[in-house]
C-alpha cells in the first residue's frame with residue numbers, strides 16, 4: 374500500500390489551521406482550527422469530513438503550539454486518522470520566512486530548522502510558531518518526511534527593481550535587507566485559479582491579487598510570475614492590516630525612540646500589534662467594524678476609510694506596474710467576505726476599466742466568481758484561497774519525486 378495522505382499545518386501567531394488530505398483526488402478527510410492559543414479561552418474546532426460527521430468543538434486553555442498540535446493529533450486519532458497511520462505520506466508545514474535560501478518546498482532537516490530559526494527576527498510573529506509545529510510533528514512521527522513550504526518562495530521572481538530598497542547597497546547586502554514578500558502560497562494559488570475562472574492560461578494573464586486576511590498583502594502577477602508585492606523584509610510593510618500598520622515613514626520609528634523614549638522592542642510591538650485596524654478603532658475584525666460603521670461610529674468609519682484608501686492606492690500602483698490588467702482578485706477572510714471593502718476599493722476607477730456589479734458583489738458564496746459587470750474591460754473576481762491545498766500539493770509532489778529516486 375502506498376501512503377497517499379498529507380497533513381498540512383498552518384501555524385499562525387495564535388492559531389493553528391490544519392487539513393488532512395488524500396492526494397489521490399485531493400479530497401479533504403478532516404479540517405480544523407485551534408484559535409486563541411495561549412489564552413484561557415482557546416478553542417479547537419475539528420471537522421471529520423471523511424466520517425461524514427459535523428464539527429466537534431473543545432474549549433479550554435491550550436498553552437502553546439506544541440499542546441495545540443497534540444490536541445489535534447488526539448482528535449485525528451479519535452476518527453482513526455491518527456498521525457501513526459501508515460497511510461500518512463508526509464506532513465506539510467507553512468513556513469512564513471524562507472529568506473534568500475529557500476525558494477522551493479524543502480524537506481526538513483536539522484540544518485533547515487536552524488536556518489528557519491535564524492530568520493525569526495524578520496518574522497517574529499510567525500516563524501517561532503512554524504518551528505514549534507515542525508518540531509512537535511517530528512517528535513510524534515520521527516521517520517515521516519516533513520516538508521516546509523515558504524510564504525516567500527513565490528516572490529523570488531520579483532525583478533531587482535522591485536525587490537531592492539533604495540538604501541546603501543553594502544549595508545543592505547551585509548544584512549540581507551531586501552523585499553521578500555509573503556502569503557506567496559496564496560498569491561500563487563489564487564492567481565492560477567483566477568486565470569482558470571477567466572478561461573485563460575496563467576501564462577497569458579496579468580492579475581492583481583489582494584490577499585486580505587489578518588495579515589494583508591497585494592501582488593502583481595504577470596504570466597504566472599510575481600513581479601511586485603506589498604510586504605517587504607518582514608510582513609509589516611504595505612497594506613493596513615488587522616493589527617499591523619503597513620506602510621509608515623520609517624522615521625516614525627526613530628522619532629518615537631528619540632522623542633517618546635520608546636525602545637526598539639516597544640516600537641516593534643506598537644507597529645505589529647497595536648496598529649492597523651485595531652490601532653485606529655480598537656477592533657481588528659472587519660465584521661465588527663462594518664457593524665460599528667453602520668451604527669454611525671466615527672472611529673470605525675475612519676479605520677475603514679484608511680484601510681480602503683491604502684488598498685486603492687496599491688491597486689493603482691500595480692496597474693501601472695503591470696501596464697495591462699486582466700483581473701483584480703480579492704481573497705482571504707476580508708477579501709472573500711466583505712463586499713463593502715471590495716466596492717469601496719474600486720469606487721471611482723471606471724476610467725481604468727474597473728467596476729463592481731452591486732448585485733454580484735452582494736452574493737455570498739464559497740465559489741470562485743466574477744463580480745464585475747458583463748463586458749467589463751478588466752474582470753473583478755472573488756477567489757477563495759486554499760493555502761492548505763496548495764501546500765499539500767507541493768508537499769506530495771516533493772515526496773513523490775524523492776520516492777521515485779529511491
Ligand SMILES: Nc1ncnc2c1ncn2[C@@H]1O[C@H](COP(=O)(O)OP(=O)(O)O)[C@@H](O)[C@H]1O
Nearest residue numbers: 585586587588657658659660705706707710711
Ligand atoms: N463575513 C465577514 N465579513 C467581513 N470580514 C470577515 C468576515 N469573515 C471573516 N472576516 C475577516 O477575515 C479576517 C480573518 O481572515 P483570514 O484570512 O482567516 O486570516 P488569517 O488566515 O490571517 O488568520 C477576520 O479578522 C475578519 O476581519
Ligand SMILES: CC(=O)OP(=O)(O)O
Nearest residue numbers: 555556586587588608
Ligand atoms: C505573513 C502573514 O502576514 O501571515 P498571516 O496573514 O497569516 O498573519
Ligand SMILES: [Mg+2]
Nearest residue numbers: 586587588705
Ligand atoms: Mg491566512
